[in-house]
Amino acid sequence: MNGRTRELIERLAQEHHLTENEYAELIEDRDDEAAALLSQRAVAVRRAIYGDAVFTRGLIEISNICKNDCLYCGIRRSNGNIQRYRLTPEEILSCADEGHALGFRTFVLQGGEDTWFTDKALCGIVSELKRRHPDCAVTLSMGERSRESYQRLFDAGADRYLLRHETADAAHYARLHPPGMSFENRMRCLNDLKEIGYQVGCGFMVGSPFQTARELAKDLEFIEAFRPDMCGIGPFIPHHDTPFGDRSAGTLELTLYLLSIIRLIHPPVLLPATTALGTIHPQGREKGILAGANVVMPNLSPVGVRKQYALYDNKICTGDESAQCRHCLEARMQSIGYRLVVDRGDIHK
Numbered sequence: 001m002n003g004r005t006r007e008l009i010e011r012l013a014q015e016h017h018l019t020e021n022e023y024a025e026l027i028e029d030r031d032d033e034a035a036a037l038l039s040q041r042a043v044a045v046r047r048a049i050y051g052d053a054v055f056t057r058g059l060i061e062i063s064n065i066c067k068n069d070c071l072y073c074g075i076r077r078s079n080g081n082i083q084r085y086r087l088t089p090e091e092i093l094s095c096a097d098e099g100h101a102l103g104f105r106t107f108v109l110q111g112g113e114d115t116w117f118t119d120k121a122l123c124g125i126v127s128e129l130k131r132r133h134p135d136c137a138v139t140l141s142m143g144e145r146s147r148e149s150y151q152r153l154f155d156a157g158a159d160r161y162l163l164r165h166e167t168a169d170a171a172h173y174a175r176l177h178p179p180g181m182s183f184e185n186r187m188r189c190l191n192d193l194k195e196i197g198y199q200v201g202c203g204f205m206v207g208s209p210f211q212t213a214r215e216l217a218k219d220l221e222f223i224e225a226f227r228p229d230m231c232g233i234g235p236f237i238p239h240h241d242t243p244f245g246d247r248s249a250g251t252l253e254l255t256l257y258l259l260s261i262i263r264l265i266h267p268p269v270l271l272p273a274t275t276a277l278g279t280i281h282p283q284g285r286e287k288g289i290l291a292g293a294n295v296v297m298p299n300l301s302p303v304g305v306r307k308q309y310a311l312y313d314n315k316i317c318t319g320d321e322s323a324q325c326r327h328c329l330e331a332r333m334q335s336i337g338y339r340l341v342v343d344r345g346d347i348h349k
């Protein structure tokens with residue numbers, strides 16, 4: 001590590017801010033020593049806020065039907081090679097009941113942009129979920145909707161919303177998405193969600209096609225300015241039935257490096273060690289926690305549909321029952337000296 005890189009890391013740890021050029025420099029000049037220093041600083045700030053706690057969210061993948069055609073996504077509209085499914089409201093609620101019995105106090109309802117989930121349908125599910133489990137936080141991850149829709153869902157009881165920004169560079173966004181999807185609308189959604197009062201999560205893939213240190217530096221600047229409550233980052237992993245099927249995956253090393261940087265940019269942020277990280281390396285999620293992450297998201301979806309929610313190839317944990325997923329992650333966290341906690345896991349501001 002050169003002196004300049006060390007100086008950037010120490011300044012970031014102190015001031016939680018660098019310029020776009022400095023972020024690009026920090027990424028381009030990285031080496032093992034720089035990664036070690038970054039993760040040491042990141043873990044120290046996270047420990048000061050959250051101790052040894054790792055939060056857990058129960059993920060319910062409610063539909064793999066999507067009207068969109070994002071070029072990197074295995075469940076994109078154009079992929080005719082997957083079996084489509086949509087859970088019924090009762091199936092969704094019973095996944096949550098099962099999760100509640102296992103100790104989960106926060107649920108993430110995630111799906112493609114499936115038009116069956118009108119405001120009325122989704123509000124009904126959210127309010128029933130909150131009625132059955134008033135002690136739980138409900139997170140939605142259902143894509144782009146109108147401001148009015150977000151407001152209705154919030155009024156029905158949704159607490160949090162995850163919408164990855166994907167990239168903070170408009171030209172890069174256009175290379176990852178078909179015409180008809182726009183960077184401006186994605187940003188509009190994120191701003192609406194924040195203004196309405198949701199706890200908001202953004203995020204991006206590491207190593208997505210056409211991404212360079214410059215795009216990543218813009219992502220980091222965006223995170224600095226937007227100050228999300230959550231930030232989901234994971235390596236890009238190609239899906240064979242997409243236009244990016246022959247691209248190489250993002251790396252574990254760069255994902256971990258960025259997790260540490262994001263922790264230092266916004267110390268209280270809720271930062272998941274994602275399933276994608278666990279997919280590119282058997283200990284990816286443990287390594288994510290050791291780089292500064294503090295959330296894991298075990299799968300509560302019915303086992304029968306899990307393989308169909310294939311955003312990318314070789315996704316792990318598609319055959320395990322919910323209880324197995326939870327216990328597996330608990331053991332994994334214990335093995336590295338952390339404690340899986342099952343409360344709502346709100347951000348500590």
Ligand code: SF4
Nearest residue numbers: 066068070073076112
């Ligand atoms: S990334 Fe999301 S919006 Fe895009 S095709 Fe996949 S599920 Fe649909």
